[in-house]
Amino acid sequence: MLEDVLYLSKKLIKLPSISPLDLGCQKILSKRLQKIGFFIENIKINNTNNLWAYKGQGGKTLTFLGHTDVVPPGNINDWKTDPFYPIIKDNFLFGRGSADMKCSLSAMIVATESFLKNFTNFNGRISFLITSDEESFGHDGTKKIIKILKNRNEKIDYCLVGEPTSDVHVGDVIKNGRRGSISAKIIFYGVQGHIAYPHLATNPIHNSLYAIKNFVNLKLDLGNNFFQPSSLQIFYISSGNKNITNMIPGSMKVGLNIRYSTEISKEIIVMKIKKILDKCSLKYEINWIFSGKPFITNSGFLLETVQKSIFQVNKFFPKLSTSGGTSDGRFLTCMNSEIIELGLVNKTIHKANECVNINDLYKLSKIYINILKNLFI
Ligand SMILES: [Zn+2]
Known part of the structure; x- marks a missing residue:
């Protein structure tokens, strides 16, 4: 599984998708999802690429929320490696967007593939909402797609945002709200x-x-x-x-x-x-x-499930936090979704030499699989 997550992460990092560009990242993700039976919809608004994909029917809907755009690399001389040539060194994968959040996207996809391999019949719907306009203005991304989905009477019950929320180890901190x-x-x-x-x-x-x-x-x-x-x-x-x-x-x-x-x-x-x-x-x-607006998910099935799924892998429970900036999760409040954010360690995000620990990446994939099992099986 880890090899596959690394393979997909590297493919995404190689594309210098500086916000609001996507440069084909969503095509790579769409192909993988299409292969496992997802209905795919690509919605382009101005320069922003958006992907809405789903599989399953009936029951509750879980949406994996994420973005394929990255911030610019800044001063290239501050990087020890080429920011858009992913390299593994000392158990870390380096590259712009590794932590924020191309590796999380890869973990979500691989987790979903693995879940569907084992459970063809599950009670609910898994969906992906991916944009390329999170790091810049956020005008043509999640905000507009949610509006479109709302007009179609779509309902998202659970939203899992892949933003890098962890402090030292993956899953030690999750965000259950934002100011x-x-x-x-x-x-x-x-x-x-x-x-x-x-x-x-x-x-x-x-x-x-x-x-x-x-x-x-x-x-x-x-x-x-x-x-x-x-x-x-x-x-x-x-x-x-x-x-x-x-x-x-x-x-x-x-x-x-x-x-x-x-x-x-x-x-x-x-x-x-x-x-x-x-x-x-x-x-x-x-x-x-x-x-x-501020939002908070202070109880509910998604929060319980995420806490349990992290414990099953880490043997400790995550700390709940609402600190940090806003996230695209805020656009889901109009659907009354339960919103939880869980991703990789955020120590190097938006910095030179952005990287993720490979063990963390493996663990995150396992936690995402557990979330799917605990929600739907
Ligand atoms: Zn991000």
Whole structure:
């Protein structure tokens, strides 16, 4: 089994599918799935390739969710190997996308093949939803496919996301939820003028400091058993005036991002930010970008099954976590799916020399097989 997972992983890593490109990865996966009787649908939206595939009928639907795109390699000189020429060294498979998440995709496919070899009749439906637009904007990927599926009255009961969730060993941490994310881009308007005549100008930097200080001190909530307290971080401040030392700038831009728990809604966050802005003496403009609501799967059959399946292989239970960024799992909340994320160790993701431990890859395949057995047999 391991040889087969490695073979498929290497094939995928060789294709430099920098987001949102797929470059044939999904074709390779489709072929494998077609061979074992899956119905295949390739849905291209703009530059994004999406694959929806399923097999079985009746019972509950499990969807393996993943992506074939990868982030760019960054500075090539930082790599010890060619990022798109997979190499095994000291029991690790190196290559861009190995951990995030081409090896997980391979493990999902090989696990499904192995499961179907042993159990031709199973009570349920196995499906795959794979996109090439996870690492960039996420506009034309999972979000749109879920909309299409919802319009067809498709139902996904269980969603298993293959993102790299593990900390030190595969299966030591799984994500059973994610925080929500909202960004705001604010422009404060002052009055431009000569720096020697401040009474004829309004300095937007000075006058927005009150608001900025209040953003930093804003307590949104205390978190709960599943989420840490919501956090606001400023990621950008600029008046655009870097070099002109005798000019008070006319405006200033501020960017902020809020990662929030289930204790607060986006409406309340918007209201709190607006309240601070309205107390500021400057005119302002604000643009909101809503990336995703928080979600949590704190109980249910999928969570129990994943925990049990990990224990059967590792002899220890995983830690539950909701930390880290958002994932495409957030798009499944509109189907009321149970969503759990389980993948490889995330230590090297998005870094030079991205790699996965080969033993972990073998174990992950076995855990995925156990999940299928424990769910459907
Ligand atoms: Zn990923």
